[in-house]
Amino acid sequence: MQTPDNINRLRRLSKPSPPENESVKRYIMSSQSDPDSPPVDIDPSVIHHATVSAGLSSLQYQQVQEPNIQSQTITCSLAESDIIKIALQLKELLHEEIDYTIKATIQQYKFEIDKLSKENQSLRDDIDALEQYGRRDLLRINGITDGGSSETSEQTTELVKELLKSVDKSIDTNDVVRSHRIGQPRTGSANANGARNSVPPRPRQVIVKLKDHFAKKRILKCKKEMRENRDLRYIRVNEDLTKIRNTIAFKARQLRIEHHIRDTWTLNGKIFVKDNIEQVHQVNTMAAFLNFVSV
Secondary structure, three states: OOOHHHHHHHHHHOOOOOOOOHHHOEEEEEOOOOOOOOOOEEOOHHHOOOOEEEEEOOOOOOOOOOOOOOOOOOOOOHHHHHHHHHHHHHHHHHHHHHHHHHHHHHHHHHHHHHHHHHHHHHHHHHHHHHHHHOOOOOOEHHHHHOOOHHHHHHHHHHHHHHHHHHHHHOHHHEEEEEEEEOOOOOOOOOOOOOOOOOOOOOOEEEEEOOOOHHHHHHHHHHHHHHHHHHOOOOOOOEOOHHHHHHHHHHHHOOOHHHOOOOOEEEOOOOEEEOOOOOOOOOOOOHHHHHHHHHH
């Protein structure tokens, strides 16, 4: 039992520990890899805390001081043979780079040229189709007797009407609107002595403008009768084609004469060919015709 005397005696015997001084704190660090190593005392006064930016740890925010290296001048000497080798290697590298650049540029230009050529040909074909559409009411007649420079357009029209009436009397001559010759009058050729031959010159072609394309179809149906008529066997009636289509039609007729194709004809400005296996092909453009010939 504690009495007041015992309590006073205990208070006199107990000595309170003095407050710790921050300046003399020691931090003890031990190596985790070596538990038996003696602890190391660290004085807090020598520890400096660096300011760390937000979002960075103290390990990430460490300034690395680059060592102060004094610049040194390095000199080397090359032999003349080494310089020549280096120059040749540089020359070869430059040539390869230039060749690659030139080839790439040429290839790009070739691609652009091919593209523009195809677009140009497509536009040409469209223009040719429009021109042919404008000729849908026209006919070309070969073999009508030529009156020469004295022949007028009215006289030519009368000759055309007489020809059509001689072929088919049911043809309405009023379907012929007008007609005219193409080119200048031809004169007879001279022989070796300079004298004119007795053979008359070939008559000029006649362009016939019809009332509509239905009249043209009716007249073209009479082509067979013209071929069978002895007096009209030299008369040829065809559609008025553009220059390109006329060339294609001529080449197609040559193929028929040489028996490379079965037949060829035109209809409404379109050119058709029938091959030897009875297949019909339409060749309105030179590209289509060449593709047909190459097959």
